Amino acid sequence: MANNGLKLSFFFLFIISYEYWVNHVNIVDTNSADLVKDVFILAGQSNMAGRGGVIDGYWDGVIPPEIRTRPGKILRLGGDLSWEDAAEPLHSDIDANKTCGVGPGMAFANAILRGDPRRFAVVGLVPCAIGGSGIEEWSRGGRLYDGLMRRAGVAVEGGGGKIRAVLWFQGERDTVNRSDAESYKEKLQRLFMDLRADLNSPLLPVIQVALASGEGAYVEMVREAQHGIELPNVITVDAKGLELQPDGLHLSTRAQLRVGEMLAHAILQSNCSL
Template structure:
């Protein structure tokens, strides 16, 4: 019986240790949402059987770092690694996205207050803005994961938003501004963060048709002090001409970091 109690208490100790390790809290939390160019397809290619594969190549700008954590699908913090969205956008083949180059660029600034970075991947490929509206599955999961990321403290510093390619039809592009504004306002309200900084990417995919500029105009001219935009124009793509290649994902991630550092790193 003594041995039974001994192993029982040892088991409790192990469980506690796991919970403590899983609860290590990055001080600066960033939400990553949108569609496939946020979840990342850099390094993807079709193999001889026409199956999409990731090449597994991780450039230095996307390297793991003990000071960069990610909230995995089980809502546990772990060291972040590429592909960042692998267990979130799991129905697609994920590759390099902007999240890791963003986080590494933040660390490279050597700001003592920004030495602990937490990334919360939430992006899903092929999604329209209406699929992110309040009450939808994606919206609820975004809010739930955002709240879970703060269980042990920390602060949500910004939402990184890269979406819009799926809204370039004549109909959806007309409604994009209203839908985007409502999404941002609802999210700020439901996270009790009325001035949540948002940094979004102006889309640029090569084959989005004649209405892509309607989306870009909304994104690049958004009238809100706490919303900044970076432009992906000039990007290069993988073979499908829809998804940014690794080089351009790094470029976008670094642009997002520069926007955060210049506008939101030290709020007044």
């Protein structure tokens, strides 16, 4: 009788251990070609690359719970073109000449997984943003454009991923000179059209962030251009009024979380075909 009781105890221990293993142990091979990812490209300049928590060139290292790492669920294409579990700072080896902190990417990924876990199983983030870059530097054939295309190609090779959208946050640099601000709309529309053509996705969703700040006097002119984009499946979320760092240019960690959530809301509520 005692022996039967011991066997029953071991049986229940096995069940409990198995349940824990299934729910807590990460068994995903993040480099497996069989792992199909919902891929989102993160492009633009410093506020996309992430300066949340960066003051006087140093990142405070604070990572709020809303942007926690989720092993096997949120992946990042690193600078070496291999997939790994994503964690802030997402752009540390991409925007490598600057100090990177918190950006909108992890908040975005966590929010879409919370918002629609059946629709999005594994999120693959492809960081491409470079601090201080102007819209002209992102034109087709340029270094930044070609770098984005190369990384996007790796992200989907072998059927391992599908690009669902481009997340774009840029324009602060183009607020300095009036000529740049005046030509911004035309150049931005051309960029979006070129990306769609070269990624073989004519209606690829583009979610852009309207500026919260700028480096020069023409912030409102660039913002007007951003809000005036006349292309289908381009959605604009507005960062104006969100908290800035002491430098008056970059978004705070709290504001970056909000931008990520707004980007996610735009995707979740969109009628765009993903």
